Amino acid sequence: MALVTLIEAVTMALAHEMEKDTDVVVMGEDVGKNGGVFRATEGLQKKFGEERVIDTPLAEAMIAGLSVGMASQGMRPVPEIQFMGFVFPAVNQIMTAVARMRNRTRGRLTMPMTIRMPYGGGIHAPEHHSESTEALFAHIPGLKVVIPSNPSRAYGLLLAAMRDPDPVLFLEPKRIYRAVKHEVEDNGEAYPLETCFVDQEGDDVTLISWGAMMYETLQAAEKLAAEGINAEVIDVATVAPMDMTTIFESVRKTGRVVIVQEAPKAGAVGSEIAAEIAEHELLSLIAPIERVSGWDTVMPYAKLEGQYMPTVERILDGVKKVMAFK
Amino acid sequence: MALVTLIEAVTMALAHEMEKDTDVVVMGEDVGKNGGVFRATEGLQKKFGEERVIDTPLAEAMIAGLSVGMASQGMRPVPEIQFMGFVFPAVNQIMTAVARMRNRTRGRLTMPMTIRMPYGGGIHAPEHHSESTEALFAHIPGLKVVIPSNPSRAYGLLLAAMRDPDPVLFLEPKRIYRAVKHEVEDNGEAYPLETCFVDQEGDDVTLISWGAMMYETLQAAEKLAAEGINAEVIDVATVAPMDMTTIFESVRKTGRVVIVQEAPKAGAVGSEIAAEIAEHELLSLIAPIERVSGWDTVMPYAKLEGQYMPTVERILDGVKKVMAFK
Amino acid sequence: MSTAASFEIPYVQLLNEEAKPANDLPEFARDAEIMKKLYKDMHFLRAMDTKAISMQRIGRMRTYPGALGQEAVSVGAGSCLTKDDVLVPYYRGTGTMIQKGVEPHEILLYWGGDERGSDFKNPNCKEDFPIAVPIATQILHAAGVASAMKLRGQKGRAVLTEIGEGGTSEGEFYEGINVAGAWNLPMVCVINNNHWAISVRPDEQTSCETFAQKGIAAGIEVVQVDGNDVIAVREVVGKALDKARNGGGPTLVEAVTYRLCDHTTADDASRYHDQETHDKAWENEPLKRLKAYMVNAGLATEEDLDALQAMCKGEVDKEVEIYFDYLENKPQKPEAMFDYLYETLPEKTVPQREEVIRRAK
Amino acid sequence: MSTAASFEIPYVQLLNEEAKPANDLPEFARDAEIMKKLYKDMHFLRAMDTKAISMQRIGRMRTYPGALGQEAVSVGAGSCLTKDDVLVPYYRGTGTMIQKGVEPHEILLYWGGDERGSDFKNPNCKEDFPIAVPIATQILHAAGVASAMKLRGQKGRAVLTEIGEGGTSEGEFYEGINVAGAWNLPMVCVINNNHWAISVRPDEQTSCETFAQKGIAAGIEVVQVDGNDVIAVREVVGKALDKARNGGGPTLVEAVTYRLCDHTTADDASRYHDQETHDKAWENEPLKRLKAYMVNAGLATEEDLDALQAMCKGEVDKEVEIYFDYLENKPQKPEAMFDYLYETLPEKTVPQREEVIRRAK
Ligand SMILES: Cc1ncc(C[n+]2csc(CCOP(=O)(O)OP(=O)(O)O)c2C)c(N)n1
Numbered sequence A, B: 001m002a003l004v005t006l007i008e009a010v011t012m013a014l015a016h017e018m019e020k021d022t023d024v025v026v027m028g029e030d031v032g033k034n035g036g037v038f039r040a041t042e043g044l045q046k047k048f049g050e051e052r053v054i055d056t057p058l059a060e061a062m063i064a065g066l067s068v069g070m071a072s073q074g075m076r077p078v079p080e081i082q083f084m085g086f087v088f089p090a091v092n093q094i095m096t097a098v099a100r101m102r103n104r105t106r107g108r109l110t111m112p113m114t115i116r117m118p119y120g121g122g123i124h125a126p127e128h129h130s131e132s133t134e135a136l137f138a139h140i141p142g143l144k145v146v147i148p149s150n151p152s153r154a155y156g157l158l159l160a161a162m163r164d165p166d167p168v169l170f171l172e173p174k175r176i177y178r179a180v181k182h183e184v185e186d187n188g189e190a191y192p193l194e195t196c197f198v199d200q201e202g203d204d205v206t207l208i209s210w211g212a213m214m215y216e217t218l219q220a221a222e223k224l225a226a227e228g229i230n231a232e233v234i235d236v237a238t239v240a241p242m243d244m245t246t247i248f249e250s251v252r253k254t255g256r257v258v259i260v261q262e263a264p265k266a267g268a269v270g271s272e273i274a275a276e277i278a279e280h281e282l283l284s285l286i287a288p289i290e291r292v293s294g295w296d297t298v299m300p301y302a303k304l305e306g307q308y309m310p311t312v313e314r315i316l317d318g319v320k321k322v323m324a325f326k
Numbered sequence C, D: 001m002s003t004a005a006s007f008e009i010p011y012v013q014l015l016n017e018e019a020k021p022a023n024d025l026p027e028f029a030r031d032a033e034i035m036k037k038l039y040k041d042m043h044f045l046r047a048m049d050t051k052a053i054s055m056q057r058i059g060r061m062r063t064y065p066g067a068l069g070q071e072a073v074s075v076g077a078g079s080c081l082t083k084d085d086v087l088v089p090y091y092r093g094t095g096t097m098i099q100k101g102v103e104p105h106e107i108l109l110y111w112g113g114d115e116r117g118s119d120f121k122n123p124n125c126k127e128d129f130p131i132a133v134p135i136a137t138q139i140l141h142a143a144g145v146a147s148a149m150k151l152r153g154q155k156g157r158a159v160l161t162e163i164g165e166g167g168t169s170e171g172e173f174y175e176g177i178n179v180a181g182a183w184n185l186p187m188v189c190v191i192n193n194n195h196w197a198i199s200v201r202p203d204e205q206t207s208c209e210t211f212a213q214k215g216i217a218a219g220i221e222v223v224q225v226d227g228n229d230v231i232a233v234r235e236v237v238g239k240a241l242d243k244a245r246n247g248g249g250p251t252l253v254e255a256v257t258y259r260l261c262d263h264t265t266a267d268d269a270s271r272y273h274d275q276e277t278h279d280k281a282w283e284n285e286p287l288k289r290l291k292a293y294m295v296n297a298g299l300a301t302e303e304d305l306d307a308l309q310a311m312c313k314g315e316v317d318k319e320v321e322i323y324f325d326y327l328e329n330k331p332q333k334p335e336a337m338f339d340y341l342y343e344t345l346p347e348k349t350v351p352q353r354e355e356v357i358r359r360a361k
């Protein structure tokens, strides 16, 4: 049992799976000698060699496209995109090949790959290093989009992603890479990709979030508890395809929903959750569905980043709003 | 006054604006000599010359990136992407430059450009020629996404797009390129990009759609009228940023909402509409919000396309469902 | 000022425009069986294209891209493949795919709008890629397959991929050949320079004198070949594949030919092409040249060759029958659109699948 | 087999490693004022980088990319620009930007995390591009600006853009130089080959002998230059810009140098670089060479040059003061994040802006 951060859990899962399955290869910009700009692949090249931990040329479409070819041969590539802001050159490959090859070939060629990338704001990084654009990928049929919110989940979900027969985008909330440590046993046990995690049970209000925002959400839940409000807190984790069953159950119990996300509000993952609730659980709702969200703006640079990020205070205000509704 | 199809209206608007404003240039693959694969730019090169109607090399990132440079110089490029399925190589430019240059430079460099592309299914075209991926762009702050649903709107909205100081993605529903003709006067009058169009007033149920699906939606409304159900029909037209005011007004009147879209259901524009209603007009709702939508699958090839596309029948079923709710 | 580096692009033509052979013809060019097969296969491709295009006119085929005048490129290159190689074709690679072993009716199915056309049944094609519609994406897939071969230390295997000259303007083409060079991958990329990208001319794509020289940017071996000379194509691609199979790394081959047909059935080339150039290109088409050579070289009589050509129509018709049989008697179930999306359909999507089944009843 | 095309890549070095000048030095190299300015500006850049990096260590600067050892590239190239030209820089182009007229404190503001750093106040820079973080995207912007110049028939203007050698692996780099060639655009692209792309070596990016040869794929003029020789850089880029301004089309220049610093303040090059190579590269850094040449050629005394160098620190400090003044006394309003998104903020977003204002109170 090791006490590890989220990023160490990522490294641990990578090492575990590489050890177990020689078809797993890690590749990307600076993942080898340098161990990744965040050190997620630290030590892996030394351990597994340059043929399994590959420093690629600087080209994201290439990284994704090569992975398509390798996966078609039965390998299990685990490409890293250095920051989610640099995934866009690879969108063509992700959209037209990664997400569709199984369907295109009626199951003949499959795409077991896990595209890892750090994402989200809050570390005062330069332009393009802080966005949360998971919604763009959550809308693409054929993909799975998974976001861990703590070290244990990073380990268990990354293992699941690497073993999944289908392509997974694995988004790592970089703000909490080193935020807390968990006791994680390197036992190779994967977590399911099919379900949300209920992190706290409650029957007054349902707080739904994922990734780094789980921290603020859990903090808010704690404050609410002090005020006698019992929040049920759900970590969606796999934002596509989403487990609505768990969410619906909670909504039936609480009737009040606050969705917390870092991404801009319009057309985001939170919108889909709200739409599903409005379609299937309207009668369970006691109050309008509140979305506490990043603004519909371009992610600001470091100096204004703090004004963009949803805060505990904003979550509490959201909860107050839905609780005030009678 | 000319009786024109939607695509002829596009050509008319392009010609009108090129005549009026020499900064407008049309560019793209096969837009010149060939007049575009759908003939949207037919005759323009003859009329305005090779310097204003430019056959570009085959590279969509390049088309978008060149437009960024040209727009920064005060030109008003109107690039064409041959099919929306081929816009993905350009996503990096659209995301990181087109949508952000004004913000990045605090207003110093602006991006007045209109990126046109045919989109949507129903013409039995090959793979990648039939998707509706407007949601991906509707989530990007800094962009406008406009979709005309008939010849008059194609003319008026395209003029507005070309005159807009900010970048507009102009998605042309190719299935209805030649579906109907409208009397359209080439008077240079633009339509507003800031509002939905209410195509039919009614107080029993609100049908919300855009693009080619407006046809099925209006047909459904007609059938409903015969059954004594008065549908209010809204053409969203500008799906981002969206005019929610008009939609909210309608919901307050009808209390019942059916959203009709061709795109896959999860995380689509319809989800955002539903989420906004669930946040701001929950108390107006009499019934759950129904989304009649494409399936959460890869767009099938020609033979199964018909099973994918939302039909009048499915819309009617959706309306029945919300009407049954008491 | 000194010289940092210098480069030469070789040009290979083994039968000239008058069908006169070069001195050093490769051995296979004297082998009547091989040459007759090439001749027949090129005619089969032409017959299949003709049939598909005429089916499209009467609504029994969707958009279809012919390869008229370019048969030497795809058949010549494809004829060099073994079952251990992997083919990563582009949409005009019908000839290459058939050479590799893809059933012609599968290609018809694909263009007929049925996904099963990419589920190749020939065991020799199990690892081959389906047609790539998004231009240039396939070059990266090819490099990925080649990477897998290399990482696994597989000897004697190589990847063949192809692209149009217009497609070389896409960044992904360049990224693919560049990584092939950087990693010394067993990959051969053939550019079909048919002088058109729909309506766009080569000089509108690039100011390069040759498309072969694009490979210099990737630091790889490049060669330009007469794409109407099937002997030269087969010789050059064959050697390049052999080199790749033996660890010698990638090659970029530009095959210079001419598109004598419309871009696809959705196109009308008369809107933009120059009739004179077109007519002149006809004089240079590959089958006439090949026939003249074979007859002159005593590899076959004119009658032999005409008989081979004549066989093609019937063979194509058989493929068309299978194609129709699929569409009419064994159509895909509507729910097929859900069944290959993931290995296991997400719970959330199951009701959609059920609705499709219900509505189709 | 004949030859389809052949190419030579020239290499230009005007001061060799021992600071010995070539016979045919350009005129400006004998002009004491010009040379002193280059010397001083290179030192200013070095001083500014040093200051920015030390500010980062104490939390008064965010991630910052220095240009240590590469000063001859950006200063040399940037010194060729006139106010009518447009600069489309990359993130390591601090030197180029300052040459064009961008205020140093604006660059500090940008890296300090304030968008106003890209709202250049110097009228000569109104059309210049901000720093491009997404690698290689800028090459297409440059081609677009050059297209506008060409389409409008503007004479005497050109676009300068720059990229790292690692960035040449991106498809957009290639697409940009290719269209520049196809359209004969007034554009010069300088590759700063500093031998590192963060931790990745040139031979891991490509198997090319030179990065210059990548331009052969675009059919454009290419040249490799000693990037530690500011005279050569200025001469080559200056001629290329002149050619471009006069309708002669684009040029790709590879400047060979070495990154003597970390990639950025977020990097630790000692994790991956080879100390010996690094130490040897120090011997070859551009300022030492330039100083030796200038003293030997009688353009300045050692004392003159040391005095110029000494002035830089104070000048940098002044810029830092302005930078601090912005951050501390004139910070951006929080609602600024809404105010430049569109010309008119969408109605739907107005309440968000109001909420930000309210919460900031
Ligand atoms: C990324 C992308 N952009 C555009 C298209 C539309 N398109 C199909 S074929 C074609 C021209 C291709 O020309 P070329 O590469 O020379 O190949 P050829 O068709 O001549 O064999 C175009 C523009 C596409 N399929 N993919």
Ligand SMILES: Cc1ncc(C[n+]2csc(CCOP(=O)(O)OP(=O)(O)O)c2C)c(N)n1
Binding pocket: A029, A058, A060, A082, A086, A089, D092, D133, D134, D135, D136, D163, D164, D165, D166, D167, D168, D192, D194, D196, D197, D198, D259, D263
């Ligand atoms: C599209 C994209 N991918 C990745 C990055 C992350 N990144 C920033 S700099 C860099 C290395 C660039 O090396 P090079 O082009 O040689 O320029 P240098 O930094 O050496 O000047 C990388 C990978 C990025 N900024 N943009």
Ligand SMILES: [Mg+2]
Binding pocket: C164, C165, C166, C192, C193, C194, C195, C196, C197, C198
């Ligand atoms: Mg072609």
Ligand SMILES: [Mg+2]
Binding pocket: D164, D165, D166, D192, D193, D194, D195, D196, D197, D198
């Ligand atoms: Mg570098």
